[in-house]
Amino acid sequence: MDIATRRMTADDLNALKGIDAAPTLNSTADRTADRIEGLASFLGQKAGAGLVAYALATDAMPELLLGYIIGFSVNQDAEIIDLVVRSDYRRQGIGRQLIKGFCDAFGDHVTYLEVARKNRPAYQLYLNMGFVEYGNRKAYYQTANGRDDAILMRKYGSISPDIKLKS
Numbered sequence: 001m002d003i004a005t006r007r008m009t010a011d012d013l014n015a016l017k018g019i020d021a022a023p024t025l026n027s028t029a030d031r032t033a034d035r036i037e038g039l040a041s042f043l044g045q046k047a048g049a050g051l052v053a054y055a056l057a058t059d060a061m062p063e064l065l066l067g068y069i070i071g072f073s074v075n076q077d078a079e080i081i082d083l084v085v086r087s088d089y090r091r092q093g094i095g096r097q098l099i100k101g102f103c104d105a106f107g108d109h110v111t112y113l114e115v116a117r118k119n120r121p122a123y124q125l126y127l128n129m130g131f132v133e134y135g136n137r138k139a140y141y142q143t144a145n146g147r148d149d150a151i152l153m154r155k156y157g158s159i160s161p162d163i164k165l166k167s
């Protein structure tokens with residue numbers, strides 16, 4: 001399968017409805033409506049930054065949106081707000097490809113994110129990509145199974161800021 005990653009635009013929003021949301025929100029309907037509205041709002045902001053991964057069209061299949069990553073980027077510091085890969089295409093390196101693309105494009109100094117403590121796939125992925133923990137927000141998320149902590153993580157980019165925070 002050939003996969004292409006490119007900047008997210010408003011034209012991608014409709015296709016994003018077909019992708020499951022992160023597990024830290026409650027109902028599926030809320031997740032879809034809130035998420036698409038939130039993504040549109042991010043994209044409309046000056047600092048909004050996002051990428052989408054597509055499987056290129058073949059004779060057997062039209063172009064298919066596989067996942068997205070979205071966040072902010074200000075002065076080469078970036079923050080990831082959301083990352084989702086289509087459930088039937090997970091564990092094929094797409095999440096890794098989206099994070100690398102995002103950090104390379106937007107996080108020359110530092111990329112920040114937060115992840116639910118119980119979200120082991122995402123936490124493992126970020127560790128695997130070189131993110132390190134630097135904080136914890138207790139009972140920050142409301143999930144279907146009660147509250148969960150947010151782990152704060154960051155990763156330095158290719159251009160070190162003059163004054164580096166200790167990790």
Ligand SMILES: CC(C)(COP(=O)(O)OP(=O)(O)OC[C@H]1O[C@@H](n2cnc3c(N)ncnc32)[C@H](O)[C@@H]1OP(=O)(O)O)[C@@H](O)C(=O)NCCC(=O)NCCS
Pocket residue numbers: 021022023082083084085086089090091092093094095096097114115116119120121122124125126128
């Ligand atoms: C988290 C998520 C984006 C991972 O996407 P993915 O395309 O499956 O990830 P990759 O295939 O690139 O995985 C890269 C590495 O991450 C880790 N990883 C990914 N999924 C994992 C899982 N289910 N269990 C353990 N480790 C996992 C592994 O280290 C993996 O490397 P390996 O396959 O060589 O062992 C995907 O599971 C997802 O969309 N989850 C729902 C939304 C979500 O929770 N988003 C995160 C919000 S903070």
